Amino acid sequence: MEQKTILVVGLGLIGGSLAIGLKGFEDYAIVGCDVSQPTLRFAAEHGICDRLTEHAADAVPSADVTLLCLHPQGILDFMKEHAGRFKQGSLVTDVCGVKTAIMEGASALPECVDFIGGHPMAGTEFSGIEHAFGEMFQLAHYLVTPRETSTPDHLDLLRRMAEHIGFRDFITTTPEQHDAMIAYTSQMMHIIALSVCDDEGLFTCKGFEGNSFRDCTRVAALDVPLWTQLFSLNAPALDKVLAELEVHLADYRKALQSGDRSALADKLRYSAARKRQMNLE
Amino acid sequence: MEQKTILVVGLGLIGGSLAIGLKGFEDYAIVGCDVSQPTLRFAAEHGICDRLTEHAADAVPSADVTLLCLHPQGILDFMKEHAGRFKQGSLVTDVCGVKTAIMEGASALPECVDFIGGHPMAGTEFSGIEHAFGEMFQLAHYLVTPRETSTPDHLDLLRRMAEHIGFRDFITTTPEQHDAMIAYTSQMMHIIALSVCDDEGLFTCKGFEGNSFRDCTRVAALDVPLWTQLFSLNAPALDKVLAELEVHLADYRKALQSGDRSALADKLRYSAARKRQMNLE
Numbered sequence: 001m002e003q004k005t006i007l008v009v010g011l012g013l014i015g016g017s018l019a020i021g022l023k024g025f026e027d028y029a030i031v032g033c034d035v036s037q038p039t040l041r042f043a044a045e046h047g048i049c050d051r052l053t054e055h056a057a058d059a060v061p062s063a064d065v066t067l068l069c070l071h072p073q074g075i076l077d078f079m080k081e082h083a084g085r086f087k088q089g090s091l092v093t094d095v096c097g098v099k100t101a102i103m104e105g106a107s108a109l110p111e112c113v114d115f116i117g118g119h120p121m122a123g124t125e126f127s128g129i130e131h132a133f134g135e136m137f138q139l140a141h142y143l144v145t146p147r148e149t150s151t152p153d154h155l156d157l158l159r160r161m162a163e164h165i166g167f168r169d170f171i172t173t174t175p176e177q178h179d180a181m182i183a184y185t186s187q188m189m190h191i192i193a194l195s196v197c198d199d200e201g202l203f204t205c206k207g208f209e210g211n212s213f214r215d216c217t218r219v220a221a222l223d224v225p226l227w228t229q230l231f232s233l234n235a236p237a238l239d240k241v242l243a244e245l246e247v248h249l250a251d252y253r254k255a256l257q258s259g260d261r262s263a264l265a266d267k268l269r270y271s272a273a274r275k276r277q278m279n280l281e
Numbered sequence: 282m283e284q285k286t287i288l289v290v291g292l293g294l295i296g297g298s299l300a301i302g303l304k305g306f307e308d309y310a311i312v313g314c315d316v317s318q319p320t321l322r323f324a325a326e327h328g329i330c331d332r333l334t335e336h337a338a339d340a341v342p343s344a345d346v347t348l349l350c351l352h353p354q355g356i357l358d359f360m361k362e363h364a365g366r367f368k369q370g371s372l373v374t375d376v377c378g379v380k381t382a383i384m385e386g387a388s389a390l391p392e393c394v395d396f397i398g399g400h401p402m403a404g405t406e407f408s409g410i411e412h413a414f415g416e417m418f419q420l421a422h423y424l425v426t427p428r429e430t431s432t433p434d435h436l437d438l439l440r441r442m443a444e445h446i447g448f449r450d451f452i453t454t455t456p457e458q459h460d461a462m463i464a465y466t467s468q469m470m471h472i473i474a475l476s477v478c479d480d481e482g483l484f485t486c487k488g489f490e491g492n493s494f495r496d497c498t499r500v501a502a503l504d505v506p507l508w509t510q511l512f513s514l515n516a517p518a519l520d521k522v523l524a525e526l527e528v529h530l531a532d533y534r535k536a537l538q539s540g541d542r543s544a545l546a547d548k549l550r551y552s553a554a555r556k557r558q559m560n561l562e
Contacts, residue, residue: 121491141488171488181489184482189493192473194552195529199522201465202555206562207422207452208462210402212470215496220556228546235537241480242534246527248476253523256516265509271475274483275501281487 006161007031007063008049009056009078011039014095014123015069016132019049021165023134033059034129042129060085065157067118068094072229076105079115088112091154095120097182099145099175101233106147114154117145117175120167121186125221135166142167145175183237190227191242193220287442288312288344289330290337290359292320295376295404296350297413300330302446304415314340315410323410341366346438348399349375353510357386360396369393372435376401378463380426380456382514387428395435398426398456401448402467406502416447423448426456464518471508472523474501 004027008019011034022030032049033056034040040052053059060066060082068075075094086092092115096102099117106115122140124131142162146155155172162170173181196213197220205213231238255264285308289300292315303311313330314337315321321333334340341347341363349356356375367373373396377383380398387396403421405412423443427436436453443451454462478501486494512519536545 121489123491140491143489169488178489181482181486184480185486185490185494188477189497191530191533192477192497193493193556194549195526195533196469196473197552197556197559198529198532199465199525201462201522202559203562205462205466206559207450208402208424208459209466210404210421212474212500213466215499216470216473217556217559218496219493220552221560222549222553224546224549224553227549228542231537231545231549232540232542235540239534239537241482242530242537244480245476246530246534248479249472249523249527249530251479252472252476253520253527256512256520256523259513259516261509261513264512265505268475268503268505268508268512271478271501272503272505275474275478275498278478278483278487278498279502281484 002062003027003029004064005029005031005051005059005062006065006067007033007059008067008069009033010069010074011043011048011129011132012069013127013129013131014120015067016043016048016129017122017134017136018067018069018095018120018165019043020132020134021137022161023050025161025164028064031059031063039129048129048132056082057085061087063087064090065161066090066092068092068096071226072096072098072101072233075102079105080108083108083110086110086113090114091116091157093118093158097186097230098233099143099178103145103147103175111149114150115147116150116154116158117178118158119143119145119178119182120165125219127223127226138166139168142170143178144170144172145178146172179234180237183234184241187231187234187238188241188245190219190222191231191238192245193217194222196220283343284308284310285345286310286312286340286343287346287348288314288340289348289350290314291350291355292324292329292410292413293350294408294410294412295401296348297324297329297410298403298415298417299348299350299376299401299446300324301413301415302418303442306442306445309345312340312344320410329410329413337363338366342368344368345371346442347371347373349373349377352507353377353379353382353514356383360386361389364389364391367391367394371395372397372438374399374439378467378511379514380424380459384426384428384456392430395431396428397431397435397439398459399439400424400426400459400463401446406500408504408507419447420449423451424459425451425453426459427453460515461518464515465522468512468515468519469522469526471500471503472512472519473526474498475503477501 006028029050031051122136310331312332403417
């Protein structure tokens with residue numbers, strides 16, 4: 001009997017890190033696929049996968065699990081292009097940071113293929129396999145959006161993969177819930193970081209920045225094509241949370257302008273207590 | 282000849298950490314002063330200072346350096362109350378995160394005392410000596426606002442203290458420049474974190490938060506009386522940078538709403554490049 005395989009399509013920062021993390025998972029061979037020769041060379045030299053290929057069309061038909069680690073549009077295109085090639089009864093999953101658009105795209109797959117959306121909530125401000133590392137997902141949430149038809153066996157397999165990689169937990173949700181949450185917890189943080197870096201004082205503040213500045217702006221050095229897609233595919237939800245942020249910032253400005261220290265203290269006490277409460281939960 | 286002393290007034294998170302970091306500095310004894318008995322007990326049990334006292338009035342007259350690590354109003358009050366007690370020719374400095382108000386308050390000191398404002402740009406979201414640690418200042422900037430009359434000897438002494446503690450660098454600036462910069466690099470980061478935590482989604486987002494969320498909101502769990510003072514003492518400068526942030530956030534909302542992906546990509550490219558450029562400088 002042939003060895004079972006997990007095919008990782010796209011060996012960038014996330015795909016490369018997942019491949020490293022999956023090494024030694026049960027009796028599966030990890031097969032890496034990328035169109036970039038330098039990426040394949042790097043993967044080969046660092047033993048990142050058990051096997052490597054540049055030909056997705058050859059590797060897809062024998063994969064028991066296909067893990068799509070491309071940019072959002074790349075994932076949609078890949079599913080359409082290879083729809084007829086996936087192995088019957090195999091699991092296809094992805095890593096995209098928005099899920100509604102991906103789950104819609106997955107309707108291109110034939111019924112004999114089980115698609116479960118995935119979002120490993122980790123990353124760094126860098127791109128490319130040379131920045132990949134297996135520990136990236138430790139303490140990270142693994143968000144999963146199954147379809148109604150997804151089988152318990154496939155969900156369980158994905159859960160075991162997540163455990164092997166070292167995720168903190170495995171959270172099942174709906175695409176709509178996922179995208180609304182992610183607009184707030186992730187996408188808005190990126191828009192804030194970008195907006196802070198648009199300040200005219202950015203380059204003159206050198207020497208005056210502390211950890212709060214470094215931490216808030218770190219993610220501004222983002223992958224532009226990737227985030228253009230992520231923001232665009234979730235624009236209404238993102239706009240909604242940005243509108244709420246605008247209100248809360250304006251309330252703080254009013255409290256500052258009023259000169260009423262006790263009112264300001266009340267506001268600070270309220271917000272700080274919420275953060276402390278959240279830390280405890 | 283009596284041993285020279287550095288008096289650390291206020292053994293909280295910052296004072297305690299500075300006292301630990303100053304241990305073994307040249308031939309100075311480190312004297313800690315606090316009004317709280319539990320704080321003094323903790324300091325004694327952990328050997329945080331060479332000597333401890335609860336009576337500032339007794340310790341001030343013999344101190345060669347007095348390091349005021351109280352809240353902003355506490356620093357102003359202390360200088361007024363003990364103005365006549367400081368040792369002739371001694372150095373008085375502080376750790377306050379705003380400098381214009383402190384430098385004005387220092388005019389209460391007699392001419393025979395040299396006051397140099399200081400702002401060690403570090404901290405955590407915790408308070409109190411039990412969270413103090415000497416490594417807090419490694420990689421941190423030490424911002425210094427001398428008076429025109431400050432002596433080179435005192436500036437040099439402060440620089441050697443900063444080196445001993447392990448600061449990344451020692452940056453001399455004016456109180457006005459300091460406060461304008463800090464409004465942007467520090468205070469605004471705190472207002473952002475607080476405003477993000479005011480979102481109605483805060484408690485339901487559990488399980489969906491990644492590093493960008495944790496990093497951005499970390500400082501929201503702040504010391505309310507301290508930050509009420511810091512924000513209030515620098516309200517106009519803070520309001521100015523918040524107004525600019527509002528514009529940049531609104532520009533991003535417009536780009537998102539327009540649905541024009543190439544315009545959005547252009548904006549992302551601009552902001553991300555600024556951040557990358559800043560990282561290089």
